[in-house]
Amino acid sequence: MTLAGTAPARLRLGVNIDHVATVRNARGGDHPDPVRAAEIVAAVGGDGITAHLREDRRHIRDEDIARIQACTDLPLNFEMAATEEMVAFALRHRPHAACIVPERREERTTEGGLDAAGQHNRLAPIVARLADAGIRVSLFIAPEPRQIEAAMQLRAPVVELHTGEYAHAEGEARAHELRRIADMAALAARNGIEPHAGHGLTYDNVQPIAAIPQLAELNIGHYLIGEAIFTGLGPAVLKMRELMDAAR
Ligand SMILES: CC(=O)[C@@H](O)[C@H](O)COP(=O)(O)O
């Protein structure tokens, strides 16, 4: 955790390994194994593993979580919907962190941020239960002041700012999205919330985000797993690390 308003010592890279499991599940077998991906991430100096156990289990499966925890000492950032099923799962497995994300069965990927502002009463007991279990709670939110305010009201120690709009925008629209993310990272940090960012980040778009001084962690997955097909996962992670370091 960083002190309110101070730049973090080092921008951490959390690698989301969901889509290793997507490829594995395509044939219903056990290869490629997300656990091997987690081991490679650890071996090349990744700072954490992110895994999203979706309600439809389209990629990460229940048994993957315990196996990932057993294979490496890297902190596990468990992404979950705000449901009783996922709270119970998180309390059983006690990951380092839990990031509450919005989820719709019909979505191809996460489409928007968690509406923390509109769901305070529903989220408050979930956040409290996870925190009471020693799990660092994060809210995956759009870069909006009302969502930062809601995270403060919910006493969430971390927010992860959704960079999907930024990633898909071009020209002035992308510059506008970048300013929104930078402003919300600063607002979160000023209020004692550690800001992270993620979704849709690539070699080509990561550096302006990595240059935001208050950000403590980036979570990057789909692009890295795609690049791993061509270069290997280790080199892909190392290249992203190099780009992030060069941006600061
Ligand atoms: C919240 C987020 O942006 C991702 O971490 C999430 O895991 C995306 O869902 P899929 O991995 O299923 O695309």
Ligand SMILES: NCC(=O)COP(=O)(O)O
């Ligand atoms: N929370 C964002 C994440 O874990 C990875 O998102 P993506 O890089 O797969 O889009």
